[in-house]
Amino acid sequence: xxxxxxxxxxxxxxxxxxxxxxxxxxNSMFDYFLWYKKYPAEGPTFLISISSIKDKNEDGRxxxxxxxxxxxxxxxxxxxxxxxxxxxxxxxSEPSWGNTGKLIFGQGTxxxxxx
Amino acid sequence: xxxxxxxxxxxxxxKGKDVELRCDPISGHxxxxxxxxxxxxxxxxxxxxxxxxxxxxxxxxxDRFSAERTGGSVSTLTIQRTQQEDSAxxxxxxxxxxxxxxxxxxxxxxxxxxxxx
Numbered sequence: 001x002x003x004x005x006x007x008x009x010x011x012x013x014x015x016x017x018x019x020x021x022x023x024x025x026x027n028s029m030f031d032y033f034l035w036y037k038k039y040p041a042e043g044p045t046f047l048i049s050i051s052s053i054k055d056k057n058e059d060g061r062x063x064x065x066x067x068x069x070x071x072x073x074x075x076x077x078x079x080x081x082x083x084x085x086x087x088x089x090x091x092x093s094e095p096s097w098g099n100t101g102k103l104i105f106g107q108g109t110x111x112x113x114x115x
Numbered sequence: 116x117x118x119x120x121x122x123x124x125x126x127x128x129x130k131g132k133d134v135e136l137r138c139d140p141i142s143g144h145x146x147x148x149x150x151x152x153x154x155x156x157x158x159x160x161x162x163x164x165x166x167x168x169x170x171x172x173x174x175x176x177x178d179r180f181s182a183e184r185t186g187g188s189v190s191t192l193t194i195q196r197t198q199q200e201d202s203a204x205x206x207x208x209x210x211x212x213x214x215x216x217x218x219x220x221x222x223x224x225x226x227x228x229x230x231x232x
Binding site: 002004041043046103 | 155158
């Protein structure tokens with residue numbers, strides 16, 4: 001039962017263009033979402049988050065959009081840079097998990113940014 | 116240390132053997148998490164420790180899996196009688212805060228790649 005789904009295993013974009021990574025979820029109780037970035041042989045690192053009271057959060061070149069009615073979020077990277085090449089995970093949590101910080105992760109999307 | 120340290124980085128074991136994976140969290144981080152990533156899968160929550168509270172073991176896949184956290188610091192994840200489906204990258208994370216919004220404060224280790232042959 002995959003509550004958080006990243007249906008695109010990989011994405012390739014040209015340097016300078018926009019990268020759009022998508023994530024769908026099934027649990028309507030999720031109210032907090034995060035994106036993590038992972039380089040090979042390293043642990044994931046936090047990138048950006050969004051609460052369900054918002055539909056957009058922006059941090060530099062990274063913007064996360066949340067569409068609650070569609071249970072869909074996306075990460076936009078503009079402009080894409082070769083150093084952005086990594087695996088991107090979306091993650092979610094729900095209020096009933098209280099303050100545990102427990103997260104449900106998607107399968108990840110491998111982004112390749114070509115010079 | 117400056118980051119979350121996990122050892123070993125790689126472990127190959129024979130089916131049926133027991134293995135221990137170690138996690139050294141960032142000093143002062145009260146919350147510690149174990150996740151695993153199997154091939155083609157997302158990160159799967161295994162267990163959570165917070166201070167002296169009883170751990171949340173809801174993610175452990177079977178009773179062959181157990182974890183301890185001694186002195187509120189180092190944690191050991193033990194897998195008994197390993198099976199091939201246990202092959203995965205086991206990731207440890209720690210955080211200073213336990214508020215859900217504090218999940219942005221997770222720091223992950225580099226993981227232990229476990230291969231059961």
